[in-house]
Amino acid sequence: MAHVKCPQCGGYVSRSVEACPGCGYFLPGHRILKRLIVLLVLATVLTLAIVIVTSLWRPAVGFFGDIAAHDAKLEHRVSQMEDQKQRAEKEAKDERPDLELDRIRNRGR
Numbered sequence: 887m888a889h890v891k892c893p894q895c896g897g898y899v900s901r902s903v904e905a906c907p908g909c910g911y912f913l914p915g916h917r918i919l920k921r922l923i924v925l926l927v928l929a930t931v932l933t934l935a936i937v938i939v940t941s942l943w944r945p946a947v948g949f950f951g952d953i954a955a956h957d958a959k960l961e962h963r964v965s966q967m968e969d970q971k972q973r974a975e976k977e978a979k980d981e982r983p984d985l986e987l988d989r990i991r992n993r994g995r
């Protein structure tokens with residue numbers, strides 16, 4: 887069993903005890919406290935890791951991924967609408983001579 891030197895009386899005390907059996911001095915470096923600190927640090931690191939992973943994972947795969955897909959859909963729809971507009975304009979131009987012809991025919995009656 888590892889021993890530590892008591893800062894008050896200088897006697898060697900087992901690490902597993904909280905206070906020096908010789909003078910009753912509370913040992914801040916004893917095993918239970920160290921374990922508690924290690925546990926606390928581990929819990930904090932684990933919590934931070936979970937928070938970081940979840941906050942990074944969602945934007946990369948879910949949130950921004952969905953926005954990118956939505957943008958792509960919107961761009962596709964806009965290009966489709968532009969195509970339709972151009973087609974309609976072209977058809978209107980193409981139909982104009984026919985309309986003129988109809989007007990002339992109607993006038994002749």
Ligand SMILES: [Zn+2]
Binds near residue numbers: 892908
């Ligand atoms: Zn002591």
